[in-house]
Amino acid sequence: MRVHFSTRIFDYQTLRTMAYTTFGGAEPGEVLTTVERIEEGETASWHAEWRETAERTERAADEAAAASRHRTARFAYLRAHNYYRTAEFFLSARDPRRRPTYERCRETFRAGVALLDAPPRRVDLPYEDTTLPGYLFEPPERSGPGPTVICLGGFDSLAEELYFLCGVPEALARGYTVLLFDGPGQGAPLRQRELTARPDWERVVGPVIDALSPYGSVDPDRIGVIGVSFGGYYAPRAAAYDGRIAACVAFDHMHDLWRASAYEHPRLAPLLERVPDVTVNALATAGERFSVEARWLMENSRWVFGVESAAELQRTLRRYSLSGVAGRIDCPMLVLAGEDDHFVPLGLAEEFLEELRAPTTARVFKTEEGAGEHCQVGNLRLATSVVYDWLDETLAGGRENAPSPGPARG
Structure with a gap:
């Protein structure tokens, strides 16, 4: 699917930014007028133009907030967050513009979600001798414990971005508690403390699940994990070693990073x-x-x-591979793939499915559905509907009522 650029990475990142229109994080007109000002393949131009759009949108949010137009302000802050995220994307780690751009990205997100009817809790999750920052969203119309999803980002995503990519508004509407957080190699831990990635994410997710136990909205028997992009490695890896995970979604599959x-x-x-x-x-x-x-x-x-x-x-x-590990997973798995995915080839999905022994559902998204790209960013409404329909059925009664082993694909 081509949006504007002939440079593949520029075009995909444009589609990624525009995708969040589905959940209030972009407007197509703002996206398209921005990319029209960007020189093909020029990362300096990319940063400058996206930064300009982000700043203009943030100013509009500030004006609306000052006038107590909170709904208008909320959506403008969320769009500004996404545009700042996009502006930061191609900057090198040592670029002096990267940290300030990221800070505006995070602060505008926080300003936006603070204006939700039920703002999230900001949580600090235990990790070795420090903590990881996160957001706990609880459905306002539910009292007592219920199903919970933990969303794991990937190679270049931020916890804040997962609000859109994982369809948090859809999850909340269905009664899920949702946890978003940055792990090592991601977001604030990477930028502020130089915590780099690690392959054994069960040691990241395990303490996070421990930290959820005091919250009354979390049913410990109905915890699912959704791993987005490279999180499609992290989530199954955690599920292979932590029996408290009752359902796992690889969105998309990423079982062998080197291959x-x-x-x-x-x-x-x-x-x-x-x-x-x-x-x-x-x-x-x-x-x-x-x-x-x-x-x-x-x-x-x-x-x-x-x-x-x-x-x-x-x-x-080569250390980031689920070969020899996937067979340990015993909770139900949902494996998503796109036939046009240029990051995770469709040919590797079948190999992953062959290794799984747990009850497994696979869904390959087609070009004609507008969802064939990596993480289905051309049609997030379709993708998140597939995810939460499956979770609704799988987590309905907790692990004790999960399907018995025996892969089911379709």
């Missing part, structure tokens, strides 16, 4: 495993010179994973 990253280069990838590090690094440097996508992937990967070189990154990515 996904090398899928488009089937002849080059095996060669890179045999050549010296200096050659791997030289090839990566050459690629960064000629491709804005390659440059962004390498820069962001070094930052997220805490590595210095392409050779080190290649070895690190």
Whole structure:
């Protein structure tokens, strides 16, 4: 699906930003007039124009808030958040503009959700010797414990973005308690404390589930996890080692990060495993010179994973695989995939399904549905309906009433 740019990563990020219109995080006219001002493939232009749109939208939100037009202000703040997030996207970790842009992104989100009828609790979740920041949304019309979903972001997402990507308004309307948080390698922990990614996310999610126990809106027998993008690795990994998870959604599947990253280069990838590090690094440097996508992937990967070189990154990515682990999952699984996904090839989905032994439902989204892209950002209404319809059925009675093992695909 092409929106505006011929540069693939620019066009996909445009679609991603516009996708959040579904849940109040964008307006198509604001998105399209912004990208019309951006020079093809120029990341400096990308930042400047998205920043301008974000600032203009934030000013409109401030004016509405000052006039006590709270509903107008709420939606404007949420749109400003999304536009600041997009403005930050291509900045390098060392760029002095990155931290201030992120801070505006986070603060406008908080200003927006503070104006909801039931604002979320801001929570600090235990993690080793520190905490992880999060938001606990509780459905205003439900009293007592009920089903809960924990949303896990991925390689470049923020906890705040998950409000739109995971369809939190839809979840709340169906009576779910929802937890969003940034883990190591994400959001505030990466930007403020340099906490980088780790493969054993059961050690992240486990303490988070512990921290939910005091909240009366959480039924401990009906906890589901939704892993978005690279979270499609994190969520199944947590489910494989934590029996308290009653349902798991891989949105999209991401069971083997190295194989996904090398899928488009089937002849080059095996060669890179045999050549010296200096050659791997030289090839990566050459690629960064000629491709804005390659440059962004390498820069962001070094930052997220805490590595210095392409050779080190290649070895690190191989640690993020569910091969030999997926068979441990015993809760029901929903595996989503898009036939046009350029990050996670559809060909790898079947391999993941073959490894799963738990009751499994698979859904492949088609081009003609407008949902074939990565994380179905062309049709979030369809994708989140599939997710929450499945969770409604799967979490209806808790783990004790979950389907018995035996994969069911469709």
